Each structure stands twice: as C-alpha cells, then as structure tokens.
Amino acid sequence: MSALLGLVRKEVYHILRDRRTLVVIVAMPVLQVILFGYAIRTDVDHVRLAIVDPAPDPVTLALRARFDAARVFQTVAVLPNATDLEPLFQRGAVQGAVLFEPKFAERLGHGVTANLLIVSDASEPNTGSIVQAYAAAVVQAYEQDQISRGRTLRIVPTLRMRFNPTRESSNLFVPGLMAFVLTIVSSLMTAISLTREKETGTLEALLVSPLRPWQIIAGKVLPYIVVGFVSVLGVIAEARLVFDVPLRGSLTLLLVEGLLFILVSLSLGILISARTSSQRVAMMGALIGTMLPTLLLSGFIFPLESMPVALRAISVVVPARWFVLVARSIMLKGTGLAYLWRPTLVLIAMAAVLLVASTRAFHERLEG
Amino acid sequence: MRRILFLARAEVLHVVRDRATLAQCLVVPVVQLLVLSNAATFQIRNTPTYVVDLDRSTASRGLITRFAASGHFRVTGASPSLDLANDALLRGDVTMVLAIPQDFESSLVRTGVAPVQLSVNAEKGSAAGIVQSYASAIVSSYAAELEAMQAVRSPGEPARRAAIEVRTRSWYNPALNYRDYMVPGILVALVTLIGTLLTAQNIAREKELGTLEQLNVTPITRGQFIAAKLLPFWVLGLIDLAIGLLVGALVFGIPIRGSLLLLFGAAAIYLVVALAIGLWISTMVETQQQAMFVTFFVMNIYLLMSGLFTPIDSMAPWVQVVSQANPVRHFVTISRAILVKGAGLSDIAQPLITLVGFAVVTLTLAVRQYSKRSA
Numbered sequence: 001m002s003a004l005l006g007l008v009r010k011e012v013y014h015i016l017r018d019r020r021t022l023v024v025i026v027a028m029p030v031l032q033v034i035l036f037g038y039a040i041r042t043d044v045d046h047v048r049l050a051i052v053d054p055a056p057d058p059v060t061l062a063l064r065a066r067f068d069a070a071r072v073f074q075t076v077a078v079l080p081n082a083t084d085l086e087p088l089f090q091r092g093a094v095q096g097a098v099l100f101e102p103k104f105a106e107r108l109g110h111g112v113t114a115n116l117l118i119v120s121d122a123s124e125p126n127t128g129s130i131v132q133a134y135a136a137a138v139v140q141a142y143e144q145d146q147i148s149r150g151r152t153l154r155i156v157p158t159l160r161m162r163f164n165p166t167r168e169s170s171n172l173f174v175p176g177l178m179a180f181v182l183t184i185v186s187s188l189m190t191a192i193s194l195t196r197e198k199e200t201g202t203l204e205a206l207l208v209s210p211l212r213p214w215q216i217i218a219g220k221v222l223p224y225i226v227v228g229f230v231s232v233l234g235v236i237a238e239a240r241l242v243f244d245v246p247l248r249g250s251l252t253l254l255l256v257e258g259l260l261f262i263l264v265s266l267s268l269g270i271l272i273s274a275r276t277s278s279q280r281v282a283m284m285g286a287l288i289g290t291m292l293p294t295l296l297l298s299g300f301i302f303p304l305e306s307m308p309v310a311l312r313a314i315s316v317v318v319p320a321r322w323f324v325l326v327a328r329s330i331m332l333k334g335t336g337l338a339y340l341w342r343p344t345l346v347l348i349a350m351a352a353v354l355l356v357a358s359t360r361a362f363h364e365r366l367e368g
Numbered sequence: 369m370r371r372i373l374f375l376a377r378a379e380v381l382h383v384v385r386d387r388a389t390l391a392q393c394l395v396v397p398v399v400q401l402l403v404l405s406n407a408a409t410f411q412i413r414n415t416p417t418y419v420v421d422l423d424r425s426t427a428s429r430g431l432i433t434r435f436a437a438s439g440h441f442r443v444t445g446a447s448p449s450l451d452l453a454n455d456a457l458l459r460g461d462v463t464m465v466l467a468i469p470q471d472f473e474s475s476l477v478r479t480g481v482a483p484v485q486l487s488v489n490a491e492k493g494s495a496a497g498i499v500q501s502y503a504s505a506i507v508s509s510y511a512a513e514l515e516a517m518q519a520v521r522s523p524g525e526p527a528r529r530a531a532i533e534v535r536t537r538s539w540y541n542p543a544l545n546y547r548d549y550m551v552p553g554i555l556v557a558l559v560t561l562i563g564t565l566l567t568a569q570n571i572a573r574e575k576e577l578g579t580l581e582q583l584n585v586t587p588i589t590r591g592q593f594i595a596a597k598l599l600p601f602w603v604l605g606l607i608d609l610a611i612g613l614l615v616g617a618l619v620f621g622i623p624i625r626g627s628l629l630l631l632f633g634a635a636a637i638y639l640v641v642a643l644a645i646g647l648w649i650s651t652m653v654e655t656q657q658q659a660m661f662v663t664f665f666v667m668n669i670y671l672l673m674s675g676l677f678t679p680i681d682s683m684a685p686w687v688q689v690v691s692q693a694n695p696v697r698h699f700v701t702i703s704r705a706i707l708v709k710g711a712g713l714s715d716i717a718q719p720l721i722t723l724v725g726f727a728v729v730t731l732t733l734a735v736r737q738y739s740k741r742s743a
Contacts, residue, residue: 032669038684039673039691045682088538090705090715095681113533122538123708125550127679130498132536137501141532144508157507160487162457169682172491291398291668301677303492312400325460332491335458350696 003211007219011193015223022227026187029181029231033238036177040301041169044130050077050088050097059105059114066142067098072134089121096120096131150208163332170243175327176300178235181322182258183265183294185231189224190269213362217355221266228262239331248334251339254327257340260347261323267354268319274361294320322346371588376598382570394719401554414439415499418453418462419446425473427514431484434510435466440502453487464499472652476514479742540709548623552707553618553676556700558612559635560642560670562692563605565663567646571597572659575650594735598643604638605639606632625710634716637723638699644730645695670696695726 049067053060067073076094079085088094099117101107107114118135122128197203204218232255239245247254272289278291296302297311298320304312315321322343329335337344417435421428435441441464445456453465467485476482476649486503490496541548574580583593609632616622649666653659671677674696680688691697698719705711713720 035669035687036672038687040678040680041677041683041684090709090711092701092705108532114533116532118534118536119539120536121709122541122544123704124679125538125541125544125546127681128538128541130700132496132538133501136536137504139532140505140508143532156481156483157487157504158483160485162487162489163491204674225538291664296399303495328491329458329460333458337719339459364419 003209004215004219005204007211007215008222011219011223014193014212015227025185025199025227026231026234029185030234030238031176032181033174033235034242036180037170037174037243040173040177042126042133043169043356044127045072046074047072047096047131047134048076048094049073049135050079050085050094052079052082052085052097052099053074054080054100055102055104057103057105059108061107062102063098063100063139063142065114066138067135070134070138077361086120089119094121095127096135098135129349168244171245171332172328173300173333174239174243174245175322176298178232178239178258178327179261179298179323180232180294180300181235182228182262182323183290183320185264186224186228186265187269187272187290189227190266190273193220193224194270194273207362214359216362217267217270217359221263221271225259225262228266231257232258232262245331247331249330249336253336253340254330257323257326257330257344259348260344260351261319264319264347264351264354267358271358271361273352274358293318297321298324300324301353319347319350322350372592372596372599375588375593376599379597379600383566383604386405390554401551402721403409414442414446415464415502416462418465418466419443420448420450420454420467421446422448422470423468423472425575427473427476427482428468430514431468431507431510432466435503438502438506440499457487457489460489464505525565547620548706548708551622552703553621553674553700555609555612555616556638556674556696556703557671557676559605559609559639559699560696561667562608563601563639563642563651564646564667565660566604567598567601567643568649568653568659568663569656570601571647571650572653572656575617576655590735590738594647594738598640598647601635601643601646602639605642606635609635622707624707626706626712630713630716631706632698632721634702634720637720637727638695638702640727641695641723641730644727644734648730648734648737651734670694673697674700676700678719692722695723695730698726 051064051067053064056064064075064078068075073096077088082099085094085097087098097119099119101115101117104114104116116139118132118139120128120131120135194203197206211219236247236251236254240247268290293315294300297304297315297318299315300320304315306322307315326340326343326347329340419432419435421432432443436443444462445453447453450467453462453467457465458464465485465487467487469483469485472482472484484507486500486507488496488499488503512570520597538544571580574583584619588596613624613628613631617624645666646663649662650659653662673691674694675683675691676696680691680697681703683691702716702723709715
C-alpha cells in the first residue's frame, strides 16, 4: 500500500511540476467548451430570405409582413423577377426564397388557386428542409387565420416543448461536449504520462520494481482522476454560468457518472499505450481510437437515431455514447438512476473490462 | 534549381517509403467519409410517438390514423395513462406524446372547438421545431377534413374557398442527399491533414534525427530548403484531392457541377496555407510527438469551426466573425460552392481572395520564423 502511495505521490509531483501541461489539461476543456459551445449549433435562425414579388398586392404584402415579423426570417432582398435569384444563392447571400405569382390576390378573390413557390438552398439538406418547413408554416398560419374566421370546426393543439422549451442548441450540445472534451483530456493525459515514462526509460524501472501491474495502473490513474474531476467541475460550472444549461437532476449523480466516464477513458488510453510498441502509434491510436468515435458515433453532434443499423451497432461500444446519454438525461430531463441504470451498468462494465485488460497488458510486458 | 529538385526527390522517397504516416493521413478522412456520409443526417422521419387516447371515439381514432399515415410519425405505444406516456418520454423511447382528452368528439360536435395536447421532446431543438410543424399541419388538415364532411352532410353551405398552393423546391440537392454535401467538405479535411500533418511531422523528424543540422551547413539557402520541402507535399496534396474526387464521384456519386480547373486552382492556393501552417508548427516543436499534438489540437479547432460539420450560419455571431480567420472555412465554402452549386469564379471571388491573403501572410510568417531558428 505504501508503495502505491509512493507512486501516487511521484505522479502528483510530476503533474504539479509540469506547469505547462497542467495548464493545458485544466484550461483546454474550459476553453474548448466555450469555443465549441458557441460554434457547434444547428439552430436555424435569421434565415436570409429573398422575396420575388412581380406584382405586389394586398395579399402578397400581408404575407411579406408575416415573413418580416417571423423571428426566423430576415428579408434581405425583394426582387421583381426570379432571374437575379441564382447568383444570390450561389454566393450564399440568401438561404431561401419565396416566389409569388402575379395577380396573387386577384386569383384568390376569384376563387382560383394562387401559387406560391418556396425555394431553399438544400446543399446542406437539414437547413434546406428546415427553411422550407418554417416558410410553409408562415403561409399556413396566414391561411389558417383567414379561414378560421368562417370556420365552424377547430382542433386546438396545445404544445408543450418538454426538457428544452426554448429549443436552444447549446442545451443539447454542451452536455455532449463534456464527453468529447473529457475523452480528449483523458487520452491526452495518459499519453503524456506514459510516453514520458517510456521516453525517460523509467517505465522499465517501474516494471522491474516490486509494484504489481495493478498498482502501477492505480498509481497512474488516481492522480489523473482528480485532475479530470476538476475539469468536470469546470465544465459543469461553465454550462450553468455561460450557457445557462439547466441542471434538473442530481449534481451528485452527474459527478459520479463523470468520474466513471473518466475512469473508462483513462483506462482505454492506458490500454492503447500499453498495447502499442512505438510512442507515435500509441498517440495516434489514442487520438483516432477515442476522438473520432466520440465525435462521430456518440450522438454528440449527429443523432444516433438517424444512423444505419450497422453504425448504431458499432456505437454501442463507444463509451462516450453512454455518457452523452446520461449527461443529457440528468441535465435536461432531470432523470435519476431509475431511468439511467442501464447506461450506468454499461459504463461500469466497460471500466471493469478495460481496467483488467490494461492490467494484463502491463503484465505481459513484464514477462515478455 | 537543381539543388531544389535533388532535395525534393529525397523528400518524395521518404514519403513513399514511410507507409505508416501516409496511412495515418488517409485513415482519418476515409473514416469520416464512411461514417458521415451515412450518419450525419438530421432528417426527421418516423418520429416515435406515444398515443394517449382518453376519448376512444371515431374522431379521436381518425386523428391517430392521420398521424400514423402521414409518414412522419410512427405510433410505438398507446395506453390510456398519461403517466406511462411521460415515462416513455423520459426514457427517450418516444419523441412525442399525442394526448386526446376525454370529451374530444363531443366538444367538437357541441362547440366546434376541441383541444389536443402535443408534448415534444425538445432536447434536439431544431428537430423539435420540425416535428411540431408537421404535427400542427396534420391536426389542422384533419379539422378541415372533418368540416368538409360535415358540409356534405348539411348541404347549402358555401362551396370550398380558394387556397394558396405552396410548392417547395430544394435547389442544388433535390434528393436532400447528405453525402453530396459532406464529401466536398471531407475532401478539404483530407487535403488539410496531408498538407499540415505531413509537413510538420516531416521537419520535426529531420530535427530529431539531426539531419536538419546537416542540411543547414550545406550551401543550400533557406528559400531553396523550404521550397524543396514544401513542393513534394504540395504536389501530393493535389494528387490526393484528385484521388478523393475520383472516389467521391465513382463510389459515392457526388455531383461535380462547376469547373474542376477552378477547384484545383483554389486547392493550389489553399495548400500553400496548409503547408505554411505545418511549417510553422514544425518550427515551434522539437519532436514528432509534439508536432502531432499541436497539429491535432489546431486541426481539431479548425475543422470543428469550419462549417464542415455544423453550418456556419448557425454559429453564434461572434464565432462567425472569428471563423473568418479560419482558412479551412473558406476552402470548405469554395469546394461546396463549386462542386454542389456549380459556382463560377465571380461567385467565389471573396473567399478566394481571402485565401490568397492567407497564403501570403502565413508563408511569410512561417519562413521568417523558420530562418530565425536555423540561423
């Protein structure tokens, strides 16, 4: 036990002495959350809209006023005909356009269908379809108001936006960012710690010491868990103070799950470093093996539900996938263990398997 | 000139021999391509829906049928318990709960007005907005349908009134294929990784091995050295882009609407920026590990903030301003404009000029930084 404590103390000295790395480890998550919290969003807002109205009349003017009033749209150009539309789209100056046909009000007055065309820049398909849906909703609302004056039947939907009433992207992405940033920091930390031991040759010394492999691992992991925990606290504080992300569930539970996730990422990093021969491959493996899956397959940016079955199956083994789920549920939905026992068990199982595997990987090095 | 060519040849041999490094640079973009082209869609169909029908009338069943038949919603659970519905919403099994109160039909008949309740899981903000607009449309068209039926039963009502017919058109990507959008962006990531990571690592390795010192004592000038170092990677980057385009067109069937000459011209300028950043990183580090670390850190920020994954237009206003200083952003814009929209030179003039500015500034800075260290 005292040997383990000695190793822990050595590790703590290393961390404290290397101020530059310490600053990177502590400051990077905080910085990245700020940067990406503002950058990674998918809100469709302030859509730049062009209006093509060859012959303005009361109805088209009323509709245009509705588009102006809608918070989502921002009319940047009103054109008499559609010929100038294409360059505006190609330059990206407008994202959507509403085209009225001539004699719009006259046709409606005569009981003839009036045509209205909504064009959107669908090169980015999501924004493209959202713009269309929003524009169609504006027209629909106008029609509804006109019709409902003479309407006899109405079904009034009351709408409740659960868990995120203002529909802020940051509420979705900041809890996810926590997983991403923790993954990077954890793999970075293990990579730094282990490659340094390898570089200086002290790892060999540790391996021939009376310390057991699990003790070496524990000594490596414990101090960094503390550092990781500090970054978790920092990120949660930031989520509350900077991004106003609610914390509806239990803070204790979130912290415990955070610790569990750090443990998983750290042991994954150690496993990769222990399994590979050269430092370069180890770091590459740590970065590619943890960063890419966390970014792409955790549901952090891209929703898992819309992925094909094969990718969803792969995502099951990505630890961040489970932590993103847990963090979002605790923060936004306020759910407790009653709902989260399954992902929690998965994380515990992953931690157990990875810890045993990395201990064994060290053991093999000892003998080989 | 001959010296540059000799050195460049040595460089090419190094690159060709070092399979591992080359593989590294290819793995990341290929994984991104495979995953993103399949995964990166926010499309909303078959929203799992829980139905709480407390009315159990013809009218309420009709409404549920309309939801199920719309193609946007899939009824995955139904019970007369709001608590069970709430549970399903909390567990994340369903995205929407449609609750029809007990006197739905009778109040519709008596007063002509009836409420229904839609609870949407709004965790995913913009998706929730779409779900909501689909749902509202279904509800209001069902009301119109019921009214029309009523009008048939009691003749003498005025004929149906004229309507505005809304048609929608999705320009540049009518099939709403996410792949067409992602591949041109990922090509940029590919070129960037090759340019920056290989350059930074390569020079860092020369430092580690001590061969940089040797080169410094040869009669080669700094300009010649840098030209010889960068030239092979510049060519490699262009070849890489060509291969990537070929794969994109043949395997993924992405459109190539604009001029390829223009794309390669822009790439040639952009590669200068990417290489200069790599050179600059290499002057700051001592070892290959450090080179990789710094490169990954820089690339991470550059790629995530370039609009490659999430649209620039959605970013916070100050981030949009800051991202102007991100060369990746400009080349992503150019690549997508040319390939997807078929833009010409005049359409991409602004980002292109910005890239030229970047090329001049970064190259000057990198070269000056470099000469200081080797002097």
